[in-house]
Amino acid sequence: MGIKQSRYHRQKQSPPRRESANTQTASGLSQSVNSITIDGRQYHNDQTSTYILPKDEIEQDRLNSQHFAVKALFNNKNILDSIEKSLPKGAAILDIGCGTGCWVMEMAVNYPEHNFTGVDLSDMFPTTIRPENAKFELMNVLGGLPFSDNTFDFVNMRFMATAFCTNEWPMIIKEIHRVLKDDGVVELMETDFPENDKEPLISTKLGSLLEEGNFKLIEKQEKGLQYKAPMNALTRELISCWKLTVLALKPLLAKRLVQNPDAYEALIDKYIEGLVEEHSKIKIVAYAARKITQKEHEKNDEENKGKEKEETKEDEE
Numbered sequence: 001m002g003i004k005q006s007r008y009h010r011q012k013q014s015p016p017r018r019e020s021a022n023t024q025t026a027s028g029l030s031q032s033v034n035s036i037t038i039d040g041r042q043y044h045n046d047q048t049s050t051y052i053l054p055k056d057e058i059e060q061d062r063l064n065s066q067h068f069a070v071k072a073l074f075n076n077k078n079i080l081d082s083i084e085k086s087l088p089k090g091a092a093i094l095d096i097g098c099g100t101g102c103w104v105m106e107m108a109v110n111y112p113e114h115n116f117t118g119v120d121l122s123d124m125f126p127t128t129i130r131p132e133n134a135k136f137e138l139m140n141v142l143g144g145l146p147f148s149d150n151t152f153d154f155v156n157m158r159f160m161a162t163a164f165c166t167n168e169w170p171m172i173i174k175e176i177h178r179v180l181k182d183d184g185v186v187e188l189m190e191t192d193f194p195e196n197d198k199e200p201l202i203s204t205k206l207g208s209l210l211e212e213g214n215f216k217l218i219e220k221q222e223k224g225l226q227y228k229a230p231m232n233a234l235t236r237e238l239i240s241c242w243k244l245t246v247l248a249l250k251p252l253l254a255k256r257l258v259q260n261p262d263a264y265e266a267l268i269d270k271y272i273e274g275l276v277e278e279h280s281k282i283k284i285v286a287y288a289a290r291k292i293t294q295k296e297h298e299k300n301d302e303e304n305k306g307k308e309k310e311e312t313k314e315d316e317e
Helices: 057-073 081-086 102-110 166-179 206-212 233-248 250-257 261-277 294-316
Strands: 029-031 035-038 041-044 092-096 115-120 134-138 152-158 180-191 215-226 281-291
Touching: 057 102, 057 233, 081 180, 081 215, 081 281, 092 102, 092 166, 102 115, 102 134, 152 166, 166 180, 166 206, 180 206, 206 215, 206 281, 215 233, 233 250, 233 261, 250 261
Parallel strands: 092 115, 092 152, 115 134, 152 180
Antiparallel strands: 029 035, 035 041, 180 281, 215 281
């Protein structure tokens, strides 16, 4: 199914470090201008972001594996049917939180008539070898998208539950609305997420966030999986990706869950075993929505005011 086997079972050593002028402490932490290394994992060192996952080779491999697994889960498609049908020729497409650029690269090859831009806080994306219709920019979207109003025909964003806090989501939706052209479309995809300091149930709130942000929902798809033995290749890959995610959250979770940080990995092993034993289910939800223009918004307001007047008259009679 085009699923790339993750590095978890093949690589246990620490990834190479790219820091310069770093400082090392007894706690297994080293720091540089752009990154901080904790217990051999390289994390972002950006005071303006609360993103909590790493940026090293293991994380890049996890992101690529996740991309192909999710694509297989959604019938080997990278976008919903309603999005594909709505794109004009030569569409300008933005991928927020593009990670390794896997989605952008594959889409650029499959749709050479469109132009793709990927943006991310981390420089994990290709810098030289890429299709002519694909480019990448390094930025923190929490500072706003550095694009003019009405720039893009389609904005894609997925799996950002660990990137944004609860109060940041409306601002991100507002920025997406701003940079979309009239009748432009957006696709958001998220999965169920266990309780944490971010937005654990964002997948259940995407629809209302979009509607509150002046979008009209045009499609919703849900795909579910059960972690139950025996597992097929797709399920095994997704649970491996989830295990890598939880392992990467060690700096955040270890002090809450174990007295000795060295016991964290064993705890996660038991946690994953428990998911399988309990036949736990996961759900990935994708929403497609169209930007409501200012004219449409004003028209809707007028219609609502008209309905209110009619209801008032009926009440008076």
